[in-house]
Amino acid sequence: MVLPDIKSQAREELAARFAEWTVPAYRLDQLLHWLYVRRVTSWDEMSNLPRDFREKLREHFSLQSLELDTKQGSRDTTQKFLWRLADHSLIESVLIPANPSLYGEASDRHTLCVSTQVGCAYGCKFCASGLEGWKRNLEPHEIVEQVLAIERDYSGGTLPTNASRSSEDRLKAGLQTGSERLVNNLVIMGMGEPLANYDHLLKALTILNAPWGGGIGARKITISTSGLVPQIRKLADEALQFRLAISLHGATDEVRGKIMPVNKKYPLKELAAACEYYQKKKGRMITFEYILMAGVNDSLEQVEPLAKLAQKLHAKVNLIPYNKVEGLPWERPSEPVQEQFLKNLEARGVTATLRREKGHDIDAACGQLRLKTERSLNTLAQ
Numbered sequence: 001m002v003l004p005d006i007k008s009q010a011r012e013e014l015a016a017r018f019a020e021w022t023v024p025a026y027r028l029d030q031l032l033h034w035l036y037v038r039r040v041t042s043w044d045e046m047s048n049l050p051r052d053f054r055e056k057l058r059e060h061f062s063l064q065s066l067e068l069d070t071k072q073g074s075r076d077t078t079q080k081f082l083w084r085l086a087d088h089s090l091i092e093s094v095l096i097p098a099n100p101s102l103y104g105e106a107s108d109r110h111t112l113c114v115s116t117q118v119g120c121a122y123g124c125k126f127c128a129s130g131l132e133g134w135k136r137n138l139e140p141h142e143i144v145e146q147v148l149a150i151e152r153d154y155s156g157g158t159l160p161t162n163a164s165r166s167s168e169d170r171l172k173a174g175l176q177t178g179s180e181r182l183v184n185n186l187v188i189m190g191m192g193e194p195l196a197n198y199d200h201l202l203k204a205l206t207i208l209n210a211p212w213g214g215g216i217g218a219r220k221i222t223i224s225t226s227g228l229v230p231q232i233r234k235l236a237d238e239a240l241q242f243r244l245a246i247s248l249h250g251a252t253d254e255v256r257g258k259i260m261p262v263n264k265k266y267p268l269k270e271l272a273a274a275c276e277y278y279q280k281k282k283g284r285m286i287t288f289e290y291i292l293m294a295g296v297n298d299s300l301e302q303v304e305p306l307a308k309l310a311q312k313l314h315a316k317v318n319l320i321p322y323n324k325v326e327g328l329p330w331e332r333p334s335e336p337v338q339e340q341f342l343k344n345l346e347a348r349g350v351t352a353t354l355r356r357e358k359g360h361d362i363d364a365a366c367g368q369l370r371l372k373t374e375r376s377l378n379t380l381a382q
C-alpha cells in the first residue's frame with residue numbers, strides 16, 4: 001500500500017488525525033517545525049517526539065524528499081536543479097537570485113520556478129516540456145519539497161539550530177516565516193501545466209502559503225498557464241490572491257493556434273473573458289508572457305492586437321526572447337527586432353518589459369535540462 005506523504009497534509013487534517021490518536025496538540029507544532037523550519041528528511045531526526053509517536057507516524061505516512069540528480073549554475077546566478085522522484089521520474093526547479101520584479105512582486109531575495117507535472121500534455125510547439133508527452137501529475141508534497149530541498153541544499157543539510165530557533169519564535173508569535181526563507185517568491189512555470197493539476201497545486205500552495213508551512217505570501221506566488229479557461233475562472237473564485245500569468249505568445253487566433261494547440265479548445269476570445277473575470281475578481285494586474293520567435297510572432301502586425309488585448313485587460317507584457325531547444329527549428333529574433341517590438345508596444349501605452357534572459361546558458365527554459373538528461377540516459381542505455 002502506498003502511504004500518503006506527510007507533506008501533502010494540511011494542518012487541520014493532521015490535527016484531526018492526532019485528536020483521534022489522542023496525541024496532545026503541541027506535538028503537531030513540533031512536527032510542523034521539524035518539517036517546514038528544520039526541513040528534516042527522516043523521522044529519526046525529530047528528536048523531541050516520543051519514539052512511539054514517531055512509529056505511528058511512520059506507519060501512516062511517508063516522508064519523501066527529493067533526490068538531487070544534477071545541479072547547474074553558481075550561487076550568484078540562475079541555478080537549475082534536476083530532481084529524481086521516488087518513481088525515478090525527473091523534474092526540475094530553477095532558482096533565480098535577486099529577481100528584478102518580473103511579475104509585479106516585490107524585488108527581494110530569491111525566486112524559485114517550480115514544476116507541477118512530469119512532462120506536459122499540451123504540446124506547445126516551442127516547448128521542451130511537452131516534447132516527450134505527459135507522464136503524471138506531481139503530488140502536493142513533490143511540489144512543496146522543491147522549495148524545502150533547495151533550502152536544505154543551501155544550508156548544507158537541515159537549518160542550523162540558531163536560525164531555526166528564531167524562526168520557531170516567530171512561528172509561535174504567529175508571524176510568517178517567509179521573510180526568513182531563502183525562497184520568498186514562487187513562479188509556477190517549470191515543467192507541466194499547473195492548472196491541469198489543479199487540486200494538487202492548490203493543496204501544495206496552501207501549504208507553502210500557510211504560516212505553519214512555507215509562509216510565502218500568496219501575492220508572491222505567480223501561477224502561469226497556457227490558458228485553461230474553466231480553471232482560470234475557478235482560481236479567480238479561490239480565497240487566496242495568487243498572481244496570474246498567461247502564456248500568450250500570439251495575439252491572434254491564427255498565430256497562437258499555430259504554436260499552441262490549446263488555443264483550439266480555448267480561443268483568444270474565451271481566454272480574454274476568463275482573464276477579465278480573474279482581473280475583476282482579484283483587482284490586480286495580470287501578466288502576459290510573450291516569447292519572441294523569429295518569423296513566427298515577432299512581426300509588427302502582432303503588436304496592434306497584443307496592445308489592444310493588454311490594455312483591455314490591464315495586463316503587463318513580459319517579452320521573452322525564445323530559448324533555443326535542441327531538435328526544434330525555432331530561433332529568437334535579433335536584438336534590434338526584439339527592441340523594436342518592445343518600443344512599438346510601449347508607444348501604444350502598454351507596460352512591457354523585455355527579458356534579457358537569465359540562465360540562457362544553462363538551459364533555464366522549462367523542461368530543457370530534463371530532456372537533455374533523459375536523452376543522454378537513453379543513449380547510454382542503447
Ligand code: SAH
Nearest residue numbers: 127189192193224225226247289322323365
Ligand atoms: N504550462 C505553463 C507553465 C510552464 S511553461 C505555461 O505554459 O504557462 C512556463 C513558460 O515558459 C511559458 O510561458 C512557456 O511558454 C515558456 N517557455 C517554454 N519553452 C520556452 C523556450 N524554449 N524559451 C522561452 N520560454 C519558453
Ligand code: SF4
Nearest residue numbers: 120122124127130226
Ligand atoms: Fe506545457 Fe506550458 Fe510547455 Fe505548453 S508551454 S507544452 S503548456 S509546459
